[in-house]
Amino acid sequence: MKRRIHYCLLAIPILAFLVGCSRDVYDEYYGRPDYLEDPIYQQLEAKGNFTNFTKLIEKAGYKDILSKSGYWTMLAPTDEAFTNYFQTSGVSDVSKIDDVTAAKIVRYALIYNAFREEQMSDYQSAIGWEIDNAFRRRTAYYDGFVTKNINGKQIVTVASNRNGGYLAGDNNNKYITYFTEAYNLAKSLSEYDFHYFYPNATYSGFNIMDSKVVEADIIAENGIIHEVDKVNLPPVSLDQYLEQGADYSLFREVLEKNLVVYSFVQSATTAYHNFSGKSDDVYVKFYDPTLAFSPNNENYLKQADNDGQSDMYTMIVPDNTAFAKFRDEVLLKHYSSLDVLPRYIFQDLVNAHMVENTVWPSKAVTAVNALNEDLRFDFNSDIKEAKILSNGIFYGSSKVQASNLFYSVYTSAYLDPRFTLATRMFNDGTGFKELISNIKTRWTLFLPSDEVLLKLGFNYNTNRSEWMYTNPATGVADAANIAKSRLSRVLYNGIVLTPKGELDNLSGSGIIRTGEMDLPGEYIKWKNNKMYAAGNESNGDAVNILSYEDQQNGRTYFVDNVLNFTEEGVGLKIKRLAEASGSQYATFFNYLKNSPMYDAATGKIQGVELGVSYTFMIPNNAAMAQAIKDGVIPASNNPTLEGERDLIKDFIRFHILNGKTASDDGLTVGQFETLRKSSADDKTYVQVESTPGTLIFKDLQYRSANFVKAQSNNLADRSLIHLIDNYLLYAE
Structure with a gap:
């Protein structure tokens, strides 16, 4: 209480002073300083x-x-x-x-x-x-609410102010673009970029659009x-420019019919009521959220409040002549009209013409679109007009972006309604779409139709978003994740990297590895225009070529079957090889079948798991005889002594590469682990040397074993079985 009294007492003389001051002194102290400039x-x-x-x-x-x-x-x-x-x-x-x-x-x-x-x-x-x-x-400045005729009905609309969304209270203010010498120097731009948009204006080093400061x-x-x-x-937005531009009406029609919705939004309606006093409902124009951006959003990405200061969108839009040609020759090659195309095609098509950043003319060669493709336009000849608008740059083009999706082997499935299941799998997080649509890499694709896949038991449940597989012979259905893995594997068997067109002629015979370099697939074979994977060989059902088409990055073969994998134990394949008349695999198999590591019923070899890659290096009969002579393995293929049985197991394991499939294609070279472990439980290794047409295996004692080409490259589960002319020896 004392403290309050003291403050009050202190305030009394101050008040007295102020009351005693003249008005002139008060104004001089608190008035507007003379040195301030006028408003x-x-x-x-x-x-x-x-x-x-x-x-x-x-x-x-x-x-x-x-x-x-x-x-x-x-x-x-x-x-x-x-x-x-x-x-x-x-x-x-x-x-x-x-x-x-x-x-x-x-x-x-x-x-x-x-x-x-x-x-x-x-x-x-x-x-x-x-x-x-x-x-x-x-x-x-902002546009605000606009009354439009949408599908024959007058409605009050407002643009979305976020990409794929709307935030109440944001007026979607337009931006103004300017050119400064400092920015141009920092970004290595020049008068060329200014005059590309404003050819009749004078560049001054500080221009507000095409005006000079x-x-x-x-x-x-x-x-x-x-x-x-x-x-x-104020210039129009990208959305508004498309609305006005008759030259681009076909492209805009695709957008408006397939990737735009007008949705009632209560917060926008409330704001309109408060602003106008009218009772109309307000509908926000939303663009598909899968697009790189909404052409009516003035706020750029809004990842930071002011990010529109440093960047804007870019759209390159084909004119009606270019788009009509593309529509008729590409989009409608297998479809009757645009109305029946899947939605994802429109999403991809528009994203191919969108760039989430500013594309300056002098920097166009380094820009990529929303599909991460380089822009395939000549900015000196293909661009018919260039406009800096309120939320981005508009380039009107005399050609359509030559997107990977529309000119690659992926296109064969993507733009044909007969291949919706394969296309769905390509797109379903497998990475196959990105792989085979890469226009810079040459592929061969073996493509089964929906009819083929359905007959083999594959399907997709759209209601549950799940893959399905039912074995046609047994009626047993797989779980959804297993069904997806199964179809993914057989389709990957049909994706082959062929930089030199290695599979353009299938009239002869050969073997080739599927998949990409970083994630190798399995090996498949061809002979007289028929294809085989391991499952086809074991089932006796070849894959026949029905027809083919060439795309910019390779060839698509349309087939009547899938390149199937096998689910039998590798030992059964070795058994069949050994049982052939005069087989050079016989001696090795006799040791294998009598070994405790072999299951005669299933063909499973201990340590060899289904779905894992292996290379089997099987010594021929003469090499096995030499191993017996050298005392590496016992003379009996079914000894009773435990020590001799262990020698056989170690011998077999040392002739199996673990996790690697090697062939005579030069793709797999180096030192690789075998299934054998040392007495100290350490890994053991074999050296692989391969060039096209040759394959050599070496142990650490520098013993060499050449594969016998005519009797090698036998397909098994993710594996190859080779006959070799010598045995390999591990020494402690």
Whole structure:
């Protein structure tokens, strides 16, 4: 209580002092300092060469705002700029400019926050100012609510203000683009980039769109004024430009019919009611969220509040002539009309023409689209018009992006309704789509139709989003994840890297590895236009070629069966090889079948698991005889002594490479682990040397064993079985 009394007592003489002070002293102490510049409106009025603009400021209702405190950048057009505007617009004088246009001119000239010329090229990022990383600023202008006729019905609409979304309270303000010498130097841009968009304008080193800044950094109490030599109206967005552009109506129709929805949004409706006093429902125009961006969103990515200062979208849109040709020759090659195309085709098509960043003409060769493809346009000949719009760059093109998806072996399935199951699997997180659509790598694709896959027991449950497989012979159904793995494996068997067109002629015979280099698949064979995987050999059902088509990155063969894998133990395949008349596999198999590591019923070999890659290096009869003679293995293939049985097991294991499949194609070389372990339980290794046509195995004693080509490259579960002309020896 004492402390409060002291404060009160202290306040009494202060109040007395203030009451005793003259009004002049009070005003001098608290009044507006003389050294402050006038506010923006008064500055413009006093200069005398902004009479037209100040009248528009009054008409737009911004006089009071710009006459008070604040923090603005004003891009003010001079009277001379208005004289030119009157001549080009057909308006006789400023009094004839309507209220709506007045508001557009004034609000689009008004940038939030005050920026001197030297600051205009700096980006206000979340981590601070990034020097020379900006070329755009948010203005006070936005379009707001618009009444449109959509599908024969008049509705009130508003653009989405996020990519795939809408946030209440965000007005979707338009940005203005400018060119500064500092930004151009930092980004290695030049006058070429400016004149690409504005061929008749003069580059000055500080341009607001195509206008020049005549005088910069006019200081006002409430901001900065930059005097410009042109009246700038707000440009339309990418969405609005497409709506206006008759030359691009076919591309826009694809967008509007397949990738746009108008949805009622209560928060937008409430805002409209409060703004207009009207009771109409408001529908937000949403673009498909799978697109790289929404062409009507003015806010860029909004990953940071001001990221629209440093970047914008780019769209390259084919004109009607180019699109009609592409539609008829590519999209509708196997479909009757666009109406029956799957939605994902439209999503991919549009994303192929979208870039999430600014594509400057001089930098186009380094840009990639939303599908991560390089832009396949010649910016000197293919681009018929270029526009910098409010939320991005629009390039009108005389050609369609030659996307991987539409010109690769992937296309054979993707754009044909007979192959929806294969296409679904390619797209279902397998990575196959990205693999075979790579236009820079040559592939051969063996493609089974839906009819073939359904007959073999494969299907997809769209209601549950699950793959299905039912064995046609037994009626037993796999779980969804196993069904997916099964189909994924057989389709991967049909994807072959063929950089030299190795499978363009299937009339002879040969063997080749499927899959890519980093994730090798299994080996398959061909003979007289028939294909075989391990399962086809064991089942006796070859894959026949029905027809083929060539794409830009290889050949697609349409087939009547799948390149199937086998689920039998590798020992059964070795048994069949050994049972052939005069077989060179017989001696080895006799040791194997009598070994405790072999299951005669299933053909399973101890340590060899289904679904794992192996290479079996089986010594021929003469090599086995030499191993017996050298005392490496006992003379009896069914000894009773445990020590002799162990010698046989170790001998067999040392002739099996673990986790690697080697053939005479030069793809697998180096030192690889075998199934044998040393007495200290360490891994043991065999050296593999391979060039096209040769395959040599060496043990660490430098003993060599050559594969016998005519009797090798036998297919098994993810494995190859080779006959070799010597035995391999491990020594401690």
